[in-house]
Amino acid sequence: xxxxxxxxxxxxxxxxxxxxxxxxxxxxxxxxxxxxxxxxxxxxxxxxxxxxxxxxxxxxxxxxxxxxxxxxxxxxxxxxxxxxxxxxxxxxxxxxxxxxxxxxxxxxxxxxxxxxxxxxxxxxxxxxxxxxxxxxxxxxxxxxxxxxxxxxxxxxxxxxxxxxxxxxxxxxxxxxxxxxxxxxxxxxxxxxxxxxxxxxxxxxxxxxxxxxxxxxxxxxxxxxxxxxxxxxxxxxxxxxxxxxxxxxxxxxxxxxxxxxxxxxxxxxxxxxxxxx
Numbered sequence: 001x002x003x004x005x006x007x008x009x010x011x012x013x014x015x016x017x018x019x020x021x022x023x024x025x026x027x028x029x030x031x032x033x034x035x036x037x038x039x040x041x042x043x044x045x046x047x048x049x050x051x052x053x054x055x056x057x058x059x060x061x062x063x064x065x066x067x068x069x070x071x072x073x074x075x076x077x078x079x080x081x082x083x084x085x086x087x088x089x090x091x092x093x094x095x096x097x098x099x100x101x102x103x104x105x106x107x108x109x110x111x112x113x114x115x116x117x118x119x120x121x122x123x124x125x126x127x128x129x130x131x132x133x134x135x136x137x138x139x140x141x142x143x144x145x146x147x148x149x150x151x152x153x154x155x156x157x158x159x160x161x162x163x164x165x166x167x168x169x170x171x172x173x174x175x176x177x178x179x180x181x182x183x184x185x186x187x188x189x190x191x192x193x194x195x196x197x198x199x200x201x202x203x204x205x206x207x208x209x210x211x212x213x214x215x216x217x218x219x220x221x222x223x224x225x226x227x228x229x230x231x232x233x234x235x236x237x238x239x240x241x242x243x244x245x246x247x248x249x250x251x252x253x254x255x256x257x258x259x260x261x262x263x264x265x266x267x268x269x270x271x272x273x274x275x276x
Contacts, residue, residue, distance in 0.1 A: 001080045003087045007135055010088050014137055017085075019046030023138035025129060028052040029069040029183035030078050033173040037142040038082045040170050045140060050079055051088040051132055053095065057103075058124030069183060088135070095131060103127050106153045106160070109247050114149050114271070117237055117262060122153050129154055133163050141165050146172040146180045148260055148273040152247060172272075174200065180272045187268040195233040195265055199272045202227035203259055206241075207274055210253070217241035217250035217257065224261060237262040237269070244275060 004010050014021065022045030024037045041048050052075060059065035072089075079087055103123050110122035133141065143151055155167050173181045178200025179193075188196055206223040214220060224239045242249050244258040260273035 001084055003089055005089050005091060010135055013086050017047045020139045021045060021047045023136045023141045024050045025132050026050055026052055027054045028075050029071060030075045031181045033144055033181040035082060036173050037144060037170050038084060041142050042083055048084050049086045049136055050084050053090055055124055055128045056092060057127060058121050060118045060120060069186060104130050104157060106157050109152050109156055112247055113238060113240055113260060125150055126153060126157050133165055138165055140168050142168045142170060144172060145169050145275060148258055149247065184268055188265060192233055192265045195231045196270060198228060198231040198234055199261060199270060203272060203274045206259055207276060210276055215253045217253055220259060228263065233265050235264045237264065
């Protein structure tokens with residue numbers, strides 16, 4: 001496995017690589033969810049690359065950029081065990097040099113949900129992913145369904161800007177009690193971790209109502225809210241039942257729905273979703 005902090009070296013490695021090239025962008029603090037993306041990429045591509053970059057531009061004021069976990073050596077050991085070929089480790093000033101002023105705004109689909117709660121977040125996400133796609137020139141880039149709105153935003157960006165890359169979306173990986181794997185789960189204490197299982201219960205309860213024939217989006221939103229309210233440590237930020245492509249809130253569900261939510265448990269913010 002080769003590691004590099006140099007964009008010119010990365011591009012030389014890419015130029016010498018033969019066959020399909022898959023990219024798994026990460027912010028490090030890797031877990032089994034990231035491993036599942038890499039394993040999918042390994043099954044579909046001859047060459048596998050990852051990046052580890054904690055992107056400051058996608059953190060809003062007051063968020064956890066400074067304390068975001070950065071276990072670099074542990075991450076590199078995992079990536080090597082998974083057969084990754086190259087890891088890009090850029091410095092912040094290499095990505096955003098002095099005087100940097102070019103940003104990508106994916107307008108409508110970035111506005112609701114996470115966009116409303118975290119102003120500027122998707123501008124940072126779209127910009128860093130565009131820079132990574134331009135740096136690696138992958139055939140496929142792999143992302144998890146857990147970050148559902150991110151997937152919608154990036155698919156729109158790739159389509160609108162004619163990036164020659166396939167965005168591959170992989171299923172959310174979960175703990176035995178259903179909690180979606182996230183690098184932020186380490187912030188939860190034992191009582192908060194127990195309470196966090198309510199996210200999966202809430203979405204599962206709404207899906208059961210959908211499977212039973214319920215097609216009112218507001219009824220499903222209220223089902224999710226009522227389950228969340230059963231856990232006193234959980235503070236709801238939003239509950240959504242939206243069109244999976246436009247992210248517009250639905251009244252009646254005709255062709256599928258993205259059920260999603262965001263909560264705070266103590267000082268930790270968690271998101272989850274079901275694509276039905």
